[in-house]
Amino acid sequence: MTRDTLTRDQIVRTAIELLDEGGLEGLNMRGLGRRLNSAATAVYWHVKNKDDLVTLAGDRVWDEIGLPDLDTVDWRTAATAMATDLHAMFIRHPWLVQAFASHLFYGAGKARHDDHSLAVYEAAGFTGEEADQAAATVFTFVLGNALGASATASLTRKLGRDGGNAEDVLRDTMKRAGEVAMRFPRLRSRIGAPDDSEAGDYAGAPARSFEFGLQALLTGLEAERDARRPPRTGR
Structure with a gap:
């Protein structure tokens, strides 16, 4: 996915999947990009960093x-x-x-x-x-x-x-x-x-x-x- 087709909602939902599977240490932007079939750089257009993503995921649940x-x-x-x-x-x-x-x-x-x-x-x-x-x-x-x-x-x-x-x-x-x-x-x-x-x-x-x-x-x-x-x- 490109940054234009990727959404914050998709990113957060996928981050929760990775966190459930591997805990905090199992989440990184590169792995998240692979799961989304997207470049890690595209993820950064929607979230600032891993800490920001964990906060978003933590609020979603x-x-x-x-x-x-x-x-x-x-x-x-x-x-x-x-x-x-x-x-x-x-x-x-x-x-x-x-x-x-x-x-x-x-x-x-x-x-x-x-x-x-x-x-x-x-x-x-x-x-x-x-x-x-x-x-x-x-x-x-x-x-x-x-x-x-x-x-x-x-x-x-x-x-x-x-x-x-x-x-x-x-x-x-x-x-x-x-x-x-x-x-x-x-x-x-x-x-x-x-x-x-x-x-x-x-x-x-x-x-x-x-x-x-x-x-x-x-x-x-x-x-x-x-x-x-x-x-x-x-x-």
């Missing part, structure tokens, strides 16, 4: 998060849906979690999400700064829960580039970690014998930990909101 209609669902249902969508988006695009350490993301996609998130917590009865605090607390929880998947994806790619078998390395490391954990009673009772094929992985989160934590967090926010309300006075 926020459009994947649904915005529940607050006229038809209660605030807690809406908060659960948005947090679950956000978590799924981070898992689909683990490079975005990694990129928070080196990029400041902004744009219409993220602003759309953030604005509706504030609306959800305002609907819950939080006002002003309290709504910002509630939204930020839930966002931080979701981001923290996505860190493990992002780190695993990044480590797997690194091990592959270094010429090792990522699956074997991870398995061996978890086996050694399990052997160390067997020296501690609570971990030992959880994971079982190290040679047991059905033994648990103490480094892994229990099933449905995200769902459990999210509901506990929302319950805590409700309690905090109620505690801040002035007591009712009798007539």
Whole structure:
């Protein structure tokens, strides 16, 4: 493609594909040009550099998060849906979690999400700064829960580039970690014998930990909101 037929939308969509496949280190302008069947110089007519492209791609994926209609669902249902969508988006695009350490993301996609998130917590009865605090607390929880998947994806790619078998390395490391954990009673009772094929992985989160934590967090926010309300006075 020439610079006249290439569009920014095509570039951003293709960049997201490359980022999903190879992470931040897997994206470069030359490789992007090849994927687009275009010269790298043509790409620079639409984006300034790789950092600019990562920012554009990072904003685009926020459009994947649904915005529940607050006229038809209660605030807690809406908060659960948005947090679950956000978590799924981070898992689909683990490079975005990694990129928070080196990029400041902004744009219409993220602003759309953030604005509706504030609306959800305002609907819950939080006002002003309290709504910002509630939204930020839930966002931080979701981001923290996505860190493990992002780190695993990044480590797997690194091990592959270094010429090792990522699956074997991870398995061996978890086996050694399990052997160390067997020296501690609570971990030992959880994971079982190290040679047991059905033994648990103490480094892994229990099933449905995200769902459990999210509901506990929302319950805590409700309690905090109620505690801040002035007591009712009798007539």
